[in-house]
Amino acid sequence: xxxxxxxxxxxxxxxxxxxxxxxxxxxxxxxxxxxxxxxxxxxxxxxxxxxxxxxxxxxxxxxxxxxxxxxxxxxxxxxxxxxxxxxxxxxxxxxxxxxxxxxxxxxxxxxxxxxxxxxxxxxxxxxxxxxxxxxxxxxxxxxxxxxxxxxxxxxxxxxxxxxxxxxxxxxxxxxxxxxxxxxxxxxxxxxxxxxxxxxxxxxxxxxxxxxxxxxxxxxxxxxxxxxxxxxxxxxxxxxxxxxxxxxxxxxxxxxxxxxxxxxxxxxxxxxxxxxxxxxxxxxxxxxxxxxxxxxxxxxxxxxxxxxxxxxxxxxxxxxxxxxxxxxxxxxxxxxxxxxxxxxxxxxxxxxxxxxxxxxxxxxxxxxxxxxxxxxxxxxxxxxxxxxxxxxxxxxxxxxxxxxxxxxxxxxxxxxxxxxxxxxxxxxx
Amino acid sequence: xxxxxxxxxxxxxxxxxxxxxxxxxxxxxxxxxxxxxxxxxxxxxxxxxxxxxxxxxxxxxxxxxxxxxxxxxxxxxxxxxxxxxxxxxxxxxxxxxxxxxxxxxxxxxxxxxxxxxxxxxxxxxxxxxxxxxxxxxxxxxxxxxxxxxxxxxxxxxxxxxxxxxxxxxxxxxxxxxxxxxxxxxxxxxxxxxxxxxxxxxxxxxxxxxxxxxxxxxxxxxxxxxxxxxxxxxxxxxxxxxxxxxxxxxxxxx
Ligand SMILES: Nc1ncnc2c1ncn2[C@@H]1O[C@H](COP(=O)(O)OP(=O)(O)O)[C@@H](O)[C@H]1O
Ligand SMILES: [Mg+2]
Numbered sequence: 001x002x003x004x005x006x007x008x009x010x011x012x013x014x015x016x017x018x019x020x021x022x023x024x025x026x027x028x029x030x031x032x033x034x035x036x037x038x039x040x041x042x043x044x045x046x047x048x049x050x051x052x053x054x055x056x057x058x059x060x061x062x063x064x065x066x067x068x069x070x071x072x073x074x075x076x077x078x079x080x081x082x083x084x085x086x087x088x089x090x091x092x093x094x095x096x097x098x099x100x101x102x103x104x105x106x107x108x109x110x111x112x113x114x115x116x117x118x119x120x121x122x123x124x125x126x127x128x129x130x131x132x133x134x135x136x137x138x139x140x141x142x143x144x145x146x147x148x149x150x151x152x153x154x155x156x157x158x159x160x161x162x163x164x165x166x167x168x169x170x171x172x173x174x175x176x177x178x179x180x181x182x183x184x185x186x187x188x189x190x191x192x193x194x195x196x197x198x199x200x201x202x203x204x205x206x207x208x209x210x211x212x213x214x215x216x217x218x219x220x221x222x223x224x225x226x227x228x229x230x231x232x233x234x235x236x237x238x239x240x241x242x243x244x245x246x247x248x249x250x251x252x253x254x255x256x257x258x259x260x261x262x263x264x265x266x267x268x269x270x271x272x273x274x275x276x277x278x279x280x281x282x283x284x285x286x287x288x289x290x291x292x293x294x295x296x297x298x299x300x301x302x303x304x305x306x307x308x309x310x311x312x313x314x315x316x317x318x319x320x321x322x323x324x325x326x327x328x329x330x331x332x333x334x335x336x337x338x339x340x341x342x343x344x345x346x347x348x349x350x351x352x353x354x355x356x357x358x359x360x361x362x363x364x365x366x367x368x369x370x371x372x373x374x375x376x377x378x379x380x381x382x383x384x385x386x387x388x389x390x391x392x393x394x395x396x397x398x399x400x401x402x403x404x405x406x407x408x409x410x411x412x413x414x415x416x417x418x419x420x421x422x423x424x425x426x427x428x
Numbered sequence: 429x430x431x432x433x434x435x436x437x438x439x440x441x442x443x444x445x446x447x448x449x450x451x452x453x454x455x456x457x458x459x460x461x462x463x464x465x466x467x468x469x470x471x472x473x474x475x476x477x478x479x480x481x482x483x484x485x486x487x488x489x490x491x492x493x494x495x496x497x498x499x500x501x502x503x504x505x506x507x508x509x510x511x512x513x514x515x516x517x518x519x520x521x522x523x524x525x526x527x528x529x530x531x532x533x534x535x536x537x538x539x540x541x542x543x544x545x546x547x548x549x550x551x552x553x554x555x556x557x558x559x560x561x562x563x564x565x566x567x568x569x570x571x572x573x574x575x576x577x578x579x580x581x582x583x584x585x586x587x588x589x590x591x592x593x594x595x596x597x598x599x600x601x602x603x604x605x606x607x608x609x610x611x612x613x614x615x616x617x618x619x620x621x622x623x624x625x626x627x628x629x630x631x632x633x634x635x636x637x638x639x640x641x642x643x644x645x646x647x648x649x650x651x652x653x654x655x656x657x658x659x660x661x662x663x664x665x666x667x668x669x670x671x672x673x674x675x676x677x678x679x680x681x
Contacts, residue, residue, distance in 0.1 A: 373520075375518045378480050378502060379518040379520065380520070380528070380531075380532075381479070381502035382506055382511075382512055383592065384506035384533075385503060385535045386535060387501065387503065390503075394520070394522075394523070397522025397571075
């Protein structure tokens with residue numbers, strides 16, 4: 001059998017294992033379109049350049065691999081933060097566990113409900129940014145998501161949201177295969193903070209589409225952790241209007257397979273987008289950050305800051321691109337991806353890319369892999385700091401540039417607390 | 429306080445002997461100075477005493493208040509009261525100077541079974557000490573030694589020493605790169621710490637530092653050995669006549 005046919009069979013097997021959710025006109029047509037997109041591109045194959053460093057097998061197969069439930073007495077991240085809680089268990093909205101979905105400055109609806117409505121504001125957005133994000137590189141799991149997502153939230157922000165909206169993903173089953181799709185529309189000048197945390201499911205496919213209108217500001221802080229056995233493919237698609245701001249930070253600790261894609265497009269002038277990630281993995285950890293930033297407007301600033309701490313054979317991947325289209329003058333693009341390898345077994349694979357068609361731009365990128373600085377370690381120890389603590393301090397300092405992308409001090413402290421906890425649980 | 433006996437040290441990476449039988453005894457409350465040409469092994473001695481990797485002790489002993497320090501981890505030596513002011517202080521991006529100092533102080537207290545210092549107490553003490561060394565709030569906030577001038581780095585070393593209150597202080601070329609004013613500041617900082625229970629080993633190239641920090645004993649080191657010891661006048665002799673005569677004299681023996 002030819003390779004193409006093999007891929008086609010796998011794609012059809014994947015589709016056959018899922019049901020296209022029923023819904024109103026707009027939702028049904030969006031889902032059918034997405035299904036057609038997915039069929040046309042097919043699942044990633046091994047020869048697929050965009051999946052060169054990450055094996056998609058566990059994401060490709062028709063059903064989820066079982067993942068044992070994680071039992072922890074530790075409190076969840078963000079627990080101390082005043083926020084509106086929206087809980088999903090195995091990818092299904094749990095009204096009883098969630099707060100009342102009303103908040104000043106913001107409208108929140110469940111995708112599962114909104115999809116039943118015949119006409120809905122989300123019809124101009126659902127799957128739309130995802131579709132734009134399929135060019136020039138295809139992202140099959142995002143198309144699959146738009147077709148088959150069963151739940152999620154639709155959020156319209158009209159003013160300044162009174163407090164952060166917090167999506168909490170809990171697990172109850174060892175084999176849930178969850179597909180969630182969220183759409184967020186920030187109207188002109190609106191502002192909100194979105195928090196995400198929790199293991200979600202044995203296999204998790206999530207898409208977040210964010211439309212940031214002129215002058216609006218979006219803050220996103222996500223923590224992926226705990227359940228080491230989870231397999232996840234997530235996508236963020238964002239479109240930025242003029243003078244808008246988009247800031248997204250992701251913490252990842254543990255995880256056999258995590259592929260986080262972020263696709264950011266500047267369509268209005270003078271906007272700012274920062275995406276950052278701090279990941280720490282031990283052993284059979286595989287973490288992939290794949291980022292694509294498109295500058296199609298004047299005087300916009302983008303920053304990609306990704307840091308990974310790897311040990312005992314853990315693998316970190318970074319694929320990051322800055323595309324500056326013709327006419328996107330005065331672009332300020334920055335990209336840094338770094339790994340700290342705590343031993344000789346770990347691996348960092350990086351593919352930084354710049355593609356520039358405008359002449360008046362300032363873009364820089366850098367990628368490095370290094371070990372703990374032995375001089376710094378000795379210096380700390382000579383001042384009485386024990387080796388383990390000195391190492392942890394250097395690990396935290398390595399991650400600092402990414403963590404500092406979190407503007408809110410309280411939220412930053414929450415994330416640092418998680419990092420510190422993870423380090424403390426590891427041996428020396 | 430510190431007793432070094434027939435210390436022989438070679439490099440770990442290559443078979444090269446650096447220290448070739450160093451003997452040195454420093455009594456509590458005294459200040460000893462070591463002078464000597466470049467490459468004679470002064471820094472190596474300070475590194476070996478503080479526990480840096482890369483050196484192998486092939487013979488001899490070193491004890492701090494009767495305990496053998498050569499078998500200890502660097503942090504244990506620090507907790508036992510040893511402090512080295514580095515010739516080249518290390519930059520640590522991403523770690524705030526204040527955090528670094530608080531972590532160091534509390535690690536040592538913990539190792540000695542004492543309670544940690546409260547954040548408020550720590551702040552009070554450090555502000556006071558920083559002020560006398562003319563270290564401003566900005567320098568305390570910045571990452572350890574990053575972007576510090578040569579003089580600022582050396583002052584920062586003395587601040588650490590003042591905060592950690594060690595018993596045995598080794599200063600490796602703390603005067604290098606300092607102008608006259610900075611030298612005065614640093615020396616005043618050191619002199620303020622002099623007391624009956626604390627000893628100093630001051631490694632320097634120039635006699636001028638010893639005008640400010642008056643030594644009880646001066647040693648001359650050459651080619652991995654102490655070739656001559658004497659009073660403060662030995663430093664003046666070196667200043668006037670250089671090392672040549674001393675080296676020739678040692679050679680002749
Ligand atoms: N890590 C090292 N690798 C190679 N050579 C070294 C190392 N440490 C010291 N040396 C050598 O040992 C000798 C003594 O150096 P050092 O202790 O720095 O002398 P001083 O401080 O008296 O100038 C020099 O010849 C120096 O090159
Ligand atoms: Mg030296």
